[in-house]
Amino acid sequence: MPQSATLAPRAAALDLIHTVFEHRRSLSDAQGGLATLPPEARARAARLAQEGLRQMDRADHLLRRALRKTPPDRVLWVLRLATVEMLGLGAAAHGVINDAVALTRGWAGEPKLTGLVNAVLRQMAQHSAQDWAQTPVPRLPAWLRGALQNAYGNPVTQAIEAAHQHPAPLDLTLRDGAEPPTGLAGQALPTGTLRLHHAGQVSALPGYDSGAWWVQDAAASLPARLLGQVQGASVLDICAAPGGKTMQLAAAGAKVTALDMSGPRLGRLHENLARTGLDAAVVQGDALHWTPDSPFDAILLDAPCSATGTIRRHPELPHLRNRADVKALCALQAQLLDRVLDPAQGLLRAGGRVVYCTCSLLPDEGEAQASAAMARHRVQAQRVCLPGLPDDWRTPEGGIRTRPDYWPDSGGIDGFYMIVLQHMG
Numbered sequence: 001m002p003q004s005a006t007l008a009p010r011a012a013a014l015d016l017i018h019t020v021f022e023h024r025r026s027l028s029d030a031q032g033g034l035a036t037l038p039p040e041a042r043a044r045a046a047r048l049a050q051e052g053l054r055q056m057d058r059a060d061h062l063l064r065r066a067l068r069k070t071p072p073d074r075v076l077w078v079l080r081l082a083t084v085e086m087l088g089l090g091a092a093a094h095g096v097i098n099d100a101v102a103l104t105r106g107w108a109g110e111p112k113l114t115g116l117v118n119a120v121l122r123q124m125a126q127h128s129a130q131d132w133a134q135t136p137v138p139r140l141p142a143w144l145r146g147a148l149q150n151a152y153g154n155p156v157t158q159a160i161e162a163a164h165q166h167p168a169p170l171d172l173t174l175r176d177g178a179e180p181p182t183g184l185a186g187q188a189l190p191t192g193t194l195r196l197h198h199a200g201q202v203s204a205l206p207g208y209d210s211g212a213w214w215v216q217d218a219a220a221s222l223p224a225r226l227l228g229q230v231q232g233a234s235v236l237d238i239c240a241a242p243g244g245k246t247m248q249l250a251a252a253g254a255k256v257t258a259l260d261m262s263g264p265r266l267g268r269l270h271e272n273l274a275r276t277g278l279d280a281a282v283v284q285g286d287a288l289h290w291t292p293d294s295p296f297d298a299i300l301l302d303a304p305c306s307a308t309g310t311i312r313r314h315p316e317l318p319h320l321r322n323r324a325d326v327k328a329l330c331a332l333q334a335q336l337l338d339r340v341l342d343p344a345q346g347l348l349r350a351g352g353r354v355v356y357c358t359c360s361l362l363p364d365e366g367e368a369q370a371s372a373a374m375a376r377h378r379v380q381a382q383r384v385c386l387p388g389l390p391d392d393w394r395t396p397e398g399g400i401r402t403r404p405d406y407w408p409d410s411g412g413i414d415g416f417y418m419i420v421l422q423h424m425g
């Protein structure tokens, strides 16, 4: 590849990381700023930024030995990304070091710093794959690590951290049940998901244009399935965008109303429905206040949460969130649960069912939230059998818990919590 073709994605990866930390935006939101790059360069930049964030602590472990003092932040990131590329992703040292020096010159303009980058990276390039593999597995920040240790103990917390070191495979939910489109081969999971371990460009895969599937982690596909037969039932999908669960419910024959407060995210939901040819009534509104004309047979509440179950896909997340965010999210989840479970609110018909779920690893947003809701309302957990799911995924209060350290030999699964709550009448 000519040098400029490698320099542009490397420069863009640095910009992405800068945006994540400076503006506290997720990596996927920050990627909006890459629109001017060709698709291949955009994908390279995104992958490099993602792996840089995932493996930053490993790079720091080796860089600390080579640096007498910490360089300015942007130069430190040049060093981190170059180290991750050479040692973690196996890129050829020569090109990586040349580009790193060029990027430092562009920003810092100081011969001393370009000399430092050159010298340090040459030292890094001497490390073997074994040196890299022996660096300690990066730890989660204290606010999250402590909560996971309390919930699951130390060995499981370490297993979760180890699982975060691997990028998630690509999971597809098939619109028409178990039959994948011609030419699309993958691993069939007990969740009904088709898993691809080396996918490449998503929009180039067979069946994308015809809307035969959509991207959805295996764990994220379970909550809608907990509602079982929904043919002809009216289902309110609360907090619906970008619509993974809306599409599952619509494909299963439900009359779906998809409610979300975010206009841009609803835009993506509309695009998804158009691509898959599925149908739902889409409403922009606040779930704490919106009232329907008549109550629904069932509600799926995929509540806003810390998203700590998705760190494999979003390695920036632990750096952007903190305890106070989780506390505020827990309060909102309880309010949303009260809204859907209180018959006087007019959202759920008598005897109707609610699936509550979050893509969080924290019991405060899952098990504890569900138990507290059962204490506040006349509802009970309904045990639903999903064939193929291990029994130890069941939780004492009647829910299901998944974690990224599950299924280690098949590529893991996102962390999720889900439970079906039914009115006792």
Ligand SMILES: C[S@@+](CC[C@H](N)C(=O)[O-])C[C@H]1O[C@@H](n2cnc3c(N)ncnc32)[C@H](O)[C@@H]1O
Pocket: 238, 239, 240, 241, 242, 243, 244, 245, 246, 259, 260, 261, 262, 265, 285, 286, 287, 288, 302, 303, 304, 305
């Ligand atoms: C976990 S995401 C939903 C993912 C979605 N269910 C899917 O499967 O694709 C949470 C969503 O909650 C929405 N949200 C947050 N607070 C809300 C509120 N008060 N009312 C409606 N939507 C809300 C956010 O805009 C976001 O789209």
